[in-house]
Amino acid sequence: MTTTPAQTGAGHEPELDETATIARDLIRFDTSNHGGGRSAGEAEAAEYVAGKLRDLGLAPQLFESEPGRVSVVARVEGADRTKPGLVVHGHLDVVPADPANWSVDPFAGVVKDGMLWGRGAVDMKNMDAMMLSSLGEILRAGERPARDLVVGFLADEEAGGVLGSHFLVKEHPELFEGATEAISEVGGYSTFIDGRRAYLLQTGEKALIWIRLRARGTAGHGSQMIEANAVTRLAEAVAVLGRQQWPIALTDTTTALLGEVARILDVDVTQVAPDELVLRTGSAKGFIRGSLRTTTNPTMLTAGYKHNVVPDTAEALVDIRCMPGEEAAVLAEVRELIGDDVEIETVHTDIGLETPFSGPLVEAITATLDRHDPGAPVLPYLLSGGTDNKALSLLGIAGYGFAPLRLDEGMDFPAMFHGVDERVPLDALSFGSRVLRDLLATY
């Protein structure tokens, strides 16, 4: 598609449907979350969302965990109130964006080439907008969702949800009363396997363990013979963990995924290595490769203060992601790998999740997608990262990643998450809103 002046965002605004308009408006609120409590805050975006919910006749509640850190929750009465409720949630914060690296202003909500560009276009103001527009379609038609919905727009997901989902689950669990399942990021998008479109439904998340390594040694002059050099000791441990080839560790989800991929490719799953199968899952391999085994990525290093002084300590941070329930075993193996010379401190942990790729919700999702994109298979996958579903699981709520988007083959969707020039096709947004409307009205 050629780019006309109207599509660049300069001068005239292009004609956008409701979903794209809301997503664009949300991108224009800079809700950057820098972590460590530093954030632009979600308050203005939360007020905007609350206004949209009030326009639909709902009574949203706003919760401010810390100044400016606002989450919005509204309950929508379903047609059948005896059914357990469904939580439909998205986060309002985004990771920061450096405008110098982008080809458009990341907070301008630019529309060009048939796509909406900006931080949050994919993660996850797209879904926030799809939630509002699909709900609007249902309620304005005088209908109701099939069951009670708890609709949540949450703060602080990009820093672990401490001031958002975890705050609500701890301080206001009554908001989620009667709900047993949830849908949110990161799933529902399409990829191509052997030229055939397939949708990925997220049915699990790896656990995370963030550790600090600390090596101690002898401080001294940079010109001396120093056997116990803290930097050298730390560097050895960092290199071991960074290079470690963790073995394949399949779960129910990844076993089912590989089986489905093999079926689509018409190969024998026992005859092809899991890594090889994953390489044939199109752009989704960016998400799936990390889900087959533990990963131990060194991410930060700290040591020393002058070029000619050997420091007495050196520290590194390592981001460990492992299968749900494997945390203790993986930590023991990390200890074994790096030896006793280097201390390990656990800084932060979060649980892994795995929900079944079966049952009424999975069947409803599969059937709904089939009505909108006939014949496209739906495959389960395990997310290597984490979402607010971890917090909701503490209330016994089974969370799925389902933010439906029909994408073309050329789109490297996983690269858009926290990436430069994040963007989403306008037609994928309207597709997602239609699918969500259908699911919420019928499930």
Ligand SMILES: [Zn+2]
């Ligand atoms: Zn996200």
